Amino acid sequence: MFTNFPFFPQQASAQAGQVDAIYFFMVAVTAFFSILIAGLVVYFAFKYRRRHRDEIGHAIHGSLALELLWTVIPFFITMVMFVWGAKVFFDMYRPPAGAMEIHVVGKQWMWKVQHMDGRREINELHVPVGRPVKLIMGSEDVLHSYYIPDFRVKADVIPGRYNVLWFTATRPGNYHLFCAEYCGTKHSGMIGTVTAMEPADFQAWLSGGRADESPVAAGEKLFADLTCNTCHLTDTQGRGPMLTNLFGKQVELQGGGTVTVDEAYIRESIVLPQAKVVAGFQPLMPTFQGLVTEEQLLQLIAYVRSLSQQGEAPGAAPQSPTMPQSSSRPVVEKK
Ligand code: HEC
Ligand SMILES: [Cu+2]
Missing domain, CATH: 1.10.760.10 (Cytochrome c-like domain)
Known part of the structure; x- marks a missing residue:
């Protein structure tokens, strides 16, 4: 919808549309009330201006009906924002079971990535389209933040914690990747590219490189x-x-x-x-x-x-990232 609008990132993930919808709803509500109130201020300033030197205004002693009106209406509007926002938020923070997992480590000033079959990359991330991808992230030093504007996802990478970010890319292409948390002198250089590929191309890419140990x-x-x-x-x-x-x-x-x-x-x-x-x-x-x-x-x-994955002896070869993970694998975050 906004691909030709140069000030707005394109929508390249399944969650992008939902994030934009709530964003535009909030902008529309804010714009509507800003214009309404500013307009009324100007209009009343003229309408009720002082006409004689000795004119004195009427004292106003409140109106229950008015007060109820301007309390109840904003209450319902903000509740819509809250419930809707919470829904989108929870969806974004609960990776679906069976998502493809990729390890990401932030480090001053680069993003180190390792796929489950061992393939590594730096400041790049290759993912297939149409499949949920779960990034499991850690930081080697300070706070960083993994941000892909075209996917509308961002998550802080906090030292000493296990951080998760997930998305489903929807269209092949190259997308900007930024560190969105100031992390030192070369923070602005901590950028990269996310490449979304058709599943077959992704498989070819994955098997094309020199895979490290998984x-x-x-x-x-x-x-x-x-x-x-x-x-x-x-x-x-x-x-x-x-x-x-x-x-x-x-x-x-x-x-x-x-x-x-x-x-x-x-x-x-x-x-x-x-x-x-x-x-x-x-x-x-x-x-x-x-x-x-x-x-x-x-x-x-x-x-x-x-060691807990069914049908596998301890330490057996890892699953290929294209294989759906066994449904019996316990999931941390339940949908
Ligand atoms: C000196 C013996 C010893 C060594 C070495 C050791 N552990 Fe432990 N580990 C224990 C004991 C005892 C417990 C249970 C008491 C506790 O929770 O601290 C435990 C608990 C754990 C638990 C929690 C298990 C549960 O049932 O909840 C995990 C996970 C674990 N260790 C992983 C590791 C890993 C990984 C390493 C190597 C990096 C390691 N341990 C090295 C003795 C050891
Ligand atoms: Cu950083």
């Missing part, structure tokens, strides 16, 4: 290198809990309470193991904060999660 395989290696496997065994005899089939389950904590195992919990278990101690275990897991990079954390999480 995040799951890298995570499995780290699991051994960091000696995680000396405490977390594949049976219950280890000093730490068994991690097989853990993802998505409820875990009982020492001192009562439970926690659902999701990516954020696994991340916390690795960097702050004492924050939530599993019931029946000693708090003897050392912290790995500072010993692993953000990218390695994402790989470890991907590996621990892969």
